[in-house]
Amino acid sequence: MPTYDVVVIGAGLAGLSAACELAESGARTFVAGHGMAATHWAHGGVDVAAPPGVATSREGLEALRLIDGHPYAMLADDVEPAVAAHLRRLDVAALGYRGDLDTPLTAIPTAIGGRRQVAIVPAAQSAAARAWQPDERLLVLGITGFKDFWAPYMAHNLARTWTSGGPAGVEADVVELPDLAAAHNLSPMTLATLFDDPTWRGRAFRALGAVAPRLGAWRVAMPAVLGVSRHADVHAAVQQILGHRVFEVATVPPSVPGLRLFEVLRRRLLERGGQIQIGFPIVSVERRGRMIQALHTEAASRTHRLAADHFILATGGIAGGGIRADPDGRLHESVLGLPVEAPPRAAWFSPDVGPHPLEAAGIRTDASLRPIDVEGAPLLDNVHVIGSTLAGMRYLSERCGDGVALASARRAVLEIGAASAPPVEAEPASISLPAADAPVEASA
Amino acid sequence: MTFRDAATYDHPPFSTDACLKCNVCTTVCPVARVTDAFPGPKYVGPQAQRFRAGNDTLPLHAPDVTVDWCSGCGICTRACPAGVLIAETNNRARAAIVSERGSSLRNRLISDTDLLARVGVPFAPVANLTLTNPIFRTVLERTIGIHRRAPIHPFARRTFADRWQRRTRREANGGSAAPVDPGPDRAVVYFVGCAANAWEPEVAETAVEVLERNGLSVIVAGGQACCGLPFMSNGLYDHARRKARRNIDALVAYARRGYRIVGTSTSCTHALKAEYREMLDIDDPRARAVADATWDIMELLADLFERGRLNTDFGPIDEPLPYHAPCQLRSHGIGTPALDLLRMVPGLSVIDSDHDCCGAAGTYGLKREKWQIAQDVGQPLFDRVRASGAARAACDSETCRWQIEASSGVPTRHPIEILAESYRRFEPTVMTV
Numbered sequence: 001m002p003t004y005d006v007v008v009i010g011a012g013l014a015g016l017s018a019a020c021e022l023a024e025s026g027a028r029t030f031v032a033g034h035g036m037a038a039t040h041w042a043h044g045g046v047d048v049a050a051p052p053g054v055a056t057s058r059e060g061l062e063a064l065r066l067i068d069g070h071p072y073a074m075l076a077d078d079v080e081p082a083v084a085a086h087l088r089r090l091d092v093a094a095l096g097y098r099g100d101l102d103t104p105l106t107a108i109p110t111a112i113g114g115r116r117q118v119a120i121v122p123a124a125q126s127a128a129a130r131a132w133q134p135d136e137r138l139l140v141l142g143i144t145g146f147k148d149f150w151a152p153y154m155a156h157n158l159a160r161t162w163t164s165g166g167p168a169g170v171e172a173d174v175v176e177l178p179d180l181a182a183a184h185n186l187s188p189m190t191l192a193t194l195f196d197d198p199t200w201r202g203r204a205f206r207a208l209g210a211v212a213p214r215l216g217a218w219r220v221a222m223p224a225v226l227g228v229s230r231h232a233d234v235h236a237a238v239q240q241i242l243g244h245r246v247f248e249v250a251t252v253p254p255s256v257p258g259l260r261l262f263e264v265l266r267r268r269l270l271e272r273g274g275q276i277q278i279g280f281p282i283v284s285v286e287r288r289g290r291m292i293q294a295l296h297t298e299a300a301s302r303t304h305r306l307a308a309d310h311f312i313l314a315t316g317g318i319a320g321g322g323i324r325a326d327p328d329g330r331l332h333e334s335v336l337g338l339p340v341e342a343p344p345r346a347a348w349f350s351p352d353v354g355p356h357p358l359e360a361a362g363i364r365t366d367a368s369l370r371p372i373d374v375e376g377a378p379l380l381d382n383v384h385v386i387g388s389t390l391a392g393m394r395y396l397s398e399r400c401g402d403g404v405a406l407a408s409a410r411r412a413v414l415e416i417g418a419a420s421a422p423p424v425e426a427e428p429a430s431i432s433l434p435a436a437d438a439p440v441e442a443s444a
Numbered sequence: 445m446t447f448r449d450a451a452t453y454d455h456p457p458f459s460t461d462a463c464l465k466c467n468v469c470t471t472v473c474p475v476a477r478v479t480d481a482f483p484g485p486k487y488v489g490p491q492a493q494r495f496r497a498g499n500d501t502l503p504l505h506a507p508d509v510t511v512d513w514c515s516g517c518g519i520c521t522r523a524c525p526a527g528v529l530i531a532e533t534n535n536r537a538r539a540a541i542v543s544e545r546g547s548s549l550r551n552r553l554i555s556d557t558d559l560l561a562r563v564g565v566p567f568a569p570v571a572n573l574t575l576t577n578p579i580f581r582t583v584l585e586r587t588i589g590i591h592r593r594a595p596i597h598p599f600a601r602r603t604f605a606d607r608w609q610r611r612t613r614r615e616a617n618g619g620s621a622a623p624v625d626p627g628p629d630r631a632v633v634y635f636v637g638c639a640a641n642a643w644e645p646e647v648a649e650t651a652v653e654v655l656e657r658n659g660l661s662v663i664v665a666g667g668q669a670c671c672g673l674p675f676m677s678n679g680l681y682d683h684a685r686r687k688a689r690r691n692i693d694a695l696v697a698y699a700r701r702g703y704r705i706v707g708t709s710t711s712c713t714h715a716l717k718a719e720y721r722e723m724l725d726i727d728d729p730r731a732r733a734v735a736d737a738t739w740d741i742m743e744l745l746a747d748l749f750e751r752g753r754l755n756t757d758f759g760p761i762d763e764p765l766p767y768h769a770p771c772q773l774r775s776h777g778i779g780t781p782a783l784d785l786l787r788m789v790p791g792l793s794v795i796d797s798d799h800d801c802c803g804a805a806g807t808y809g810l811k812r813e814k815w816q817i818a819q820d821v822g823q824p825l826f827d828r829v830r831a832s833g834a835a836r837a838a839c840d841s842e843t844c845r846w847q848i849e850a851s852s853g854v855p856t857r858h859p860i861e862i863l864a865e866s867y868r869r870f871e872p873t874v875m876t877v
Binding site: 035036037040183184185186189190193253254259270275278279280281297298299300302320321 | 466467468470471472476477480482483484487521522523524525526527714717718735736738774775776777778779796798
């Protein structure tokens with residue numbers, strides 16, 4: 001009901017982490033999501049920077065910040081504190097992560113038997129990044145009837161392509177879990193919810209024990225369905241039962257690791273007095289000069305008005321719906337109608353995917369993340385643009401999406417804190433950071 | 445319509461063209477989570493829709509009947525990042541199946557709430573005794589398929605319409621009749637709905653009390669019926685359209701004169717606001733006028749607050765109160781006004797249930813084959829309500845209240861009843877101990 005300090009548009013990693021930080025600082029914060037966001041499509045890890053040829057995220061970051069017009073050119077110093085704050089937030093909620101900017105980038109298996117470069121991953125995926133012992137083999141363990149994770153296919157592709165630096169051998173097996181023999185419609189969420197149930201879980205563990213590899217050194221890959229609310233316990237127990245290190249592999253969407261991440265951030269926001277509504281697409285904007293006064297979201301009838309002092313645009317890029325193409329060959333920003341920096345339409349169809357010209361399309365901003373026009377003049381004073389909506393980043397080829405999301409979220413919150421200066425003591429988002437591995441302090 | 449026409453995508457079956465197949469809807473579906481019978485919103489919606497022709501030359505054949513396991517909660521539509529109207533598409537698909545293959549006696553019976561009320565209310569004492577008799581309930585389950593443990597709320601002994609008529613007559617005789625037309629600034633039109641009329645008239649009377657405490661007189665428009673949602677949920681669109689037209693006829697003149705139409709059931713008000721258009725294709729200016737004038741009562745009170753016109757003389761209620769925002773309320777797109785208002789009551793410690801759906805979904809939880817699913821969907825909510833140790837809970841929709849009350853054992857009230865109690869406690873003259 002009330003007027004908010006900040007309305008965040010978009011409920012992905014960028015929007016939610018900005019909202020958490022705002023709510024933690026006491027700002028009245030409202031998150032309006034069109035729908036569930038990219039968290040549910042992604043692997044749950046934190047991709048900071050892995051352009052081809054770098055050994056660590058820090059190296060990647062140093063390379064990307066030199067690219068003219070890249071968001072890291074203005075955000076590079078925000079990355080490390082933003083990532084640390086993010087990981088601490090997850091750690092408090094028992095969703096542990098491993099790695100930092102100096103962790104060597106390692107190629108870990110994907111659900112279709114490809115590999116992707118990672119450094120900062122959920123704890124349950126971290127065993128995938130460990131160096132392989134000479135005689136250590138990989139068992140890909142699927143679940144009978146679960147079509148989103150096809151163990152023989154994944155194992156076959158890995159065995160075919162992973163010729164050096166990997167396991168001594170790759171095998172596949174499937175385990176039949178209790179009550180699911182006749183199931184037709186197993187989704188990752190169904191399985192993850194079952195693993196949260198202590199009774200079913202006990203029976204599932206017995207079935208898993210029966211397929212545990214007995215002889216030799218093994219590592220086991222399982223689909224990322226090992227619980228939602230009891231995930232850490234489930235993962236630990238499965239490792240114990242199988243007698244080997246077990247790592248989760250994010251499935252094709254939907255992604256349970258992404259869903260866990262979303263859930264932790266959502267709850268954190270609510271605990272700190274923030275609000276979030278999903279299914280709240282913006283349909284109109286009240287604007288006076290260079291200030292947005294309120295947004296209107298779609299409702300069953302009429303519209304729902306959200307007034308605020310500041311707005312954060314975190315609607316994603318082309319995939320997330322923040323930037324849309326019309327049939328006439330123009331890209332437009334879907335909420336505020338901001339000008340989109342984009343290659344000419346002919347380049348949209350370039351066969352070159354490393355990087356693809358369209359990847360860098362987005363909204364151009366000044367150093368404080370406010371949108372600007374082609375001449376560099378500010379368009380709106382109380383709007384900050386964050387995450388994949390920003391121009392100049394190549395999410396796919398540079399693997400920098402999560403780092404940009406977190407760093408730009410932090411920067412936007414600092415800017416808002418500075419803009420709404422007077423009574424707020426210090427800047428709301430000033431995070432004094434312990435080293436990444438320091439114990440989490442209970443807030444006094 | 446063409447694909448260049450943006451309006452195309454507001455039409456539920458066409459909106460499915462925007463589906464990215466990301467399966468987010470499947471992860472949030474409370475039914476798919478608990479039963480293997482339902483393949484999830486994506487499969488029965490955007491996937492199956494490609495096999496449903498539905499143009500002038502081909503009938504709307506329904507290739508897959510598993511869509512009938514959809515409870516209609518609408519959570520998928522709100523979660524969809526691409527704006528696909530999944531639940532609405534699925535509801536229409538069920539209606540196509542029903543129009544091809546017919547409906548069961550049970551579904552026609554439980555949908556016809558006005559008929560049930562006409563039969564049940566005059567014989568309430570007997571009917572209520574019968575409906576709590578385990579032998580009769582077993583027979584009812586075996587014969588027509590209403591689960592023997594499904595919550596059936598007792599009929600009121602007198603409908604709200606009846607009570608209201610008496611009150612009007614009394615006031616006329618006492619010479620204290622309200623002005624016939626006090627104008628849209630000082631009066632609202634109350635859409636009663638079947639539940640508040642025949643099962644819970646105390647909710648309706650409490651709503652009137654609260655509105656009057658806020659300086660609004662209440663007009664109960666004649667000729668109104670059940671909103672038709674039970675028929676819609678059971679795919680009986682022709683019946684639903686008859687109810688819809690009757691309600692639009694009863695309300696449109698008021699809507700056009702600027703009156704606000706207020707309801708106490710988030711399900712009914714959502715039907716008036718959106719479902720006549722989205723499901724039943726009733727999209728004329730009269731229906732639009734009614735839709736635009738319709739408010740949930742909590743939404744209206746929150747609006748009064750925003751404009752500085754809410755009576756905030758709330759007396760203390762010192763207790764914990766679990767509150768469940770029903771799925772139908774979420775489809776309004778208005779946030780959770782009840783939560784905001786209840787938090788103004790001094791002493792009241794409101795606990796947001798933070799759970800998607802109670803499972804009942806109108807008539808879904810009554811059905812023999814679906815009762816267990818409805819229980820499983822709502823289980824975390826029932827556990828949370830019980831664990832709160834509260835003496836009562838609150839929820840805006842009737843069938844949700846009945847479900848929560850039956851399955852958690854905690855009496856569950858409409859938020860308006862809690863607010864009314866708070867007002868009463870503020871005034872020493874009316875205070876009772």
